[in-house]
Amino acid sequence: MGRKAVEELDINAEELSTYLHAKHSVYMDYKGASYYITDANDQYWRAQDATQLNEKGHYIDASELVPTLSEFLTLPFLDGASVMDVFPEATFYASVKDEA
Secondary structure (H helix, E strand, O other), rough: OOOEEEEOOOOOOOHHHHHHHHHEEEEEEOOEEEEEEEOOOEEEEEEEEEEEEEEOOEEEEEOOOEOOOOHHHOOOOOOEEEEHHHHOOOOOEEEEEEOO
């Protein structure tokens, strides 16, 4: 899990899938909430609530795991809406890894 970049991404809805395939994760802010969208072991996709941590210090899941990115992007986990549904109102940020 990386940290949320300060500057928002300049990306459109059509570019989001390509970006996620290349970078594997992104932060999405929507209606006062922050989500970490990521793959799990380069396969399954999910969203995690970036404001809540579990006992291991990881974000808690906000969506179920699904096997493909296209399925995830249309998964209605945001009160019946998907990432693609809320894209116009959401803000996206890169997930930045700290260099050791």
